[in-house]
Amino acid sequence: MQKGKIRVQDFLARMPLFNELSEEELDRVALGTTQQQVARKEMVFHCGDPCTGLHAVVYGQIKLSVTSPLGEEKVVRLVSPGDSFGEALMFLGKPYFVSAQALSDSLLLHVTKAAIVDGLRTDPDFACKMLAGMSARLHALMRDVEAYSLRTGTHRVISYLLAQKGEPEPGCEEPGRRVLLEAGKKMVASRLNLTPEHFSRILHELGTRGLVTIRGREILIPDPSKLEAACAY
Template sequence: MRDYQPVQIVSLLSRIPLFEGLSADELARLAKSTREMRVSKGETLFRRGDPSTGFHVLVYGQMKLALSSVQGTEKVVEIIQPGQSFGEAIMFMEKPYFVFAQALSDSLVLHISKTAIYEELENDHAFVRKMLAGMAMRLHQLMIDVEAYSLHSGTQRVIGYLMHELVEPQQKDDNVVLELSANKGVIASRLNLTQEHFSRILHDLSALGLIVVDGKRICIPSVPKLRAHQLA
């Protein structure tokens, strides 16, 4: 893995929403404790039980956070997209990772040491609020997931996912096209469904004329009709 020079890491950090508003000096201090990691598709960034020495930010690519049983069954907890950070809560708890992280595509990840983060938190209250807001949003999403798994049907979960994937703001509600952000197996696991169940739901929605499936591309002829079916 090739290391970036400090000035390049500062440039990468400055593009991450979490670090917006930090001064050049603050970014430079963080850069000294940041290392760049290139992770190839299928490669594991960290495993369950590994010690946490900081947290990560995804610059480009895609990562999944997942649990794996002794039988080999996998449950995807979260799909990380560019600009997102992950691992903050474990860093603050000073516990080992309880999930593993694996690249879904060739990715560039920044690892920022907890020592540097602790120093910045002591000096910048706005940065504290941003980190708290990020963790609160993740907790809120977890509660939404628990509600969906407990109270919503598989079809409702799939439609909810498609609604979430729509690019905002939508300029029109007819013939909207989106591309699935990951393969169907990963998305199914994220929605707490088997891949077969997920594919069957897509087939049923297609048979009803609510979507048109072309590989990873999904065309929605009418967003209001699809949303109404979710609420039915």
């Protein structure tokens, strides 16, 4: 695991939530921020633990999940560098309703509720940005509910692949691009509310139709427009 620390203010200044704060305001937020190194598979918190602030991911990846009484896990969200989690529950004073686990060695920032409240009192724009961030999360949650309820598994997989950041595929004519699954197939399947077997079958079917080429976690999309058009069928 990386052992190096970072200058908290520099990282916060690059986050959409904090990037318009003055140096003095960033200094105040930094005073209420601690750096937390988490090893792969280590738990950040468990469902039911008290929420005392928000977390931001500096490097690594965090899985947010819920577990059924039968022990079945559902991945709610995968949190990547530069993103944060825990804002809404922090204000509600409620315990976490998900568990958070590191999928790789990670460095997190934990910003206390007191530091956030201080920022809200001194900067109205900060309050608006906080609301915008939580609204975006709610919108994403509603999109997920709509997808689980109304879209087929194939549509969910196609939408997921097209939403991933891709790179041009060397030697492939435009508009071909290559995407890397943000986690293992089992994890992504849970995120899409699919069984791993169903997820693999859909990828295989898309590959048979020439819409994708599968290379482990790497997926080549020869023509994204054709893949998108497949949602109509």
